[in-house]
Amino acid sequence: MWTTNGRASNQRRRMRSTMNKVQCVLSVERKVSFMRSSVLFLAAVLLLSYNHGVFAFQPVLPFLKKSQSYSLLMSETTAEASSSSSSSSMMSSKNSGKGFGEVVKILPKTGNELLETKSPSEIKDKLVDLLLHMTGKEEEFRLVETYVNVLEEKFISPQTLGFFNMAISGDWQFLFTTSVNNRPSSKLRLSELVQKVESDEASPFEGKLITKANWALAEDDTQTFDCYGSFTIECLYKVNQGTRMIIDLDQHLLEPAKGSKIPKDVQGLVGMLHRAIPKEMFDPEGLAIDTTYADPDVRIVRFTGKRHEGVRNIFFKSGSVAFDPSKKEN
Structure with a gap:
């Protein structure tokens, strides 16, 4: 009786261990599958962004969007960007239209800068x-x-x-x-x-x-x-x-x-x-x-x-x- 019960107990433990391993493998496979789907989705979004000439991602401030603070923040940001672009005398930038930021154009040197050389x-x-x-x-x-x-x-x-x-x-x-x-x-x-x-x-x-x-x-x-x-x-x-x-x-x-x-x-x-x-x-x-x-x-x-x-x-x-x-x- 003792021997039989011991064998049955060992079999049950081996079965539980096998089931746990199977569940772990299935969990890993589900995670890998999810990551593959996410990567494919991101690649598709970037490809569409590139083809249509728009940025794939835009900054979002949902908690400020309808508030007065949001309007003030955006107006200050716009003013700073305008001031920065007007103060630059050596570079000119424009949108590339491909979702990859700005293209920097080097302007010709002025007379004073030529004298420096x-x-x-x-x-x-x-x-x-x-x-x-x-x-x-x-x-x-x-x-x-x-x-x-x-x-x-x-x-x-x-x-x-x-x-x-x-x-x-x-x-x-x-x-x-x-x-x-x-x-x-x-x-x-x-x-x-x-x-x-x-x-x-x-x-x-x-x-x-x-x-x-x-x-x-x-x-x-x-x-x-x-x-x-x-x-x-x-x-x-x-x-x-x-x-x-x-x-x-x-x-x-x-x-x-x-x-x-x-x-x-x-x-x-x-x-x-x-x-x-x-x-x-x-x-x-x-x-x-x-x-x-x-x-x-x-x-x-x-x-x-x-x-x-x-x-x-x-x-x-x-x-x-x-x-x-x-x-x-x-």
């Missing part, structure tokens, strides 16, 4: 050529500003005082200023305006800044320029804050040349010179100068202080640039 030497040559042949058009002044900005961005300031003094020393022919000056008198002519930078070898943090203008004056109505000479503005400077030059005006010198008549109205002549010479050069007392670009041919400085803040002066090394009046800017 050019070397400082190329930009400098364009700047000098433009300044030597300017006709006073507004677009020419804007182009000068563009060239100067790019040169200043590319400029690497000298890392030592010795290299800085070597870069700025010498005679520099004045070429251009961004300041607004009074219209000079027709009775006065300036034939040259040269700035000489002399660093002190014994004290490299100090030096002289000497600006000299050659002038000719016609005092009578015959327009005979029989009074001529030079006008010199002598300044001292100290280097501070890296390469910043703090200017201290020393004196003005008015000297008639040999063979010149003596002007009858010296004060009137000084007033004419004041109108003809850039104000930041005529009276630089209390100003500071930052060298924003310098190479063997061109030097650009920026004034800072209570007066003439941000004004630029452009110089080229005396004798380094040949002026051809027959050449025109393209």
Whole structure:
């Protein structure tokens, strides 16, 4: 009896184990079948989306759809998208029509971006050529500003005082200023305006800044320029804050040349010179100068202080640039 019951019990356990395995297999097969159906359904939806040019899935906010918050959220989202698209200057996007997002189109580079790819030497040559042949058009002044900005961005300031003094020393022919000056008198002519930078070898943090203008004056109505000479503005400077030059005006010198008549109205002549010479050069007392670009041919400085803040002066090394009046800017 014991043996028989034990065998029957073992058989029942084996049958239950077999049934459990069968149920597990059937459950797995049902899950696999369901997953296959889901994948096929998704593939069909995507295929229809691709063929008909619509997006297969759209964002849904059912709990906000009829509320005031939903309208506010969607209006803010639309405004942000509009702002983002209007602020982009390099890319243009459009719907591909195939349900796979947006197509990005690269727009051509602007003039400023093209200049970024050019070397400082190329930009400098364009700047000098433009300044030597300017006709006073507004677009020419804007182009000068563009060239100067790019040169200043590319400029690497000298890392030592010795290299800085070597870069700025010498005679520099004045070429251009961004300041607004009074219209000079027709009775006065300036034939040259040269700035000489002399660093002190014994004290490299100090030096002289000497600006000299050659002038000719016609005092009578015959327009005979029989009074001529030079006008010199002598300044001292100290280097501070890296390469910043703090200017201290020393004196003005008015000297008639040999063979010149003596002007009858010296004060009137000084007033004419004041109108003809850039104000930041005529009276630089209390100003500071930052060298924003310098190479063997061109030097650009920026004034800072209570007066003439941000004004630029452009110089080229005396004798380094040949002026051809027959050449025109393209």
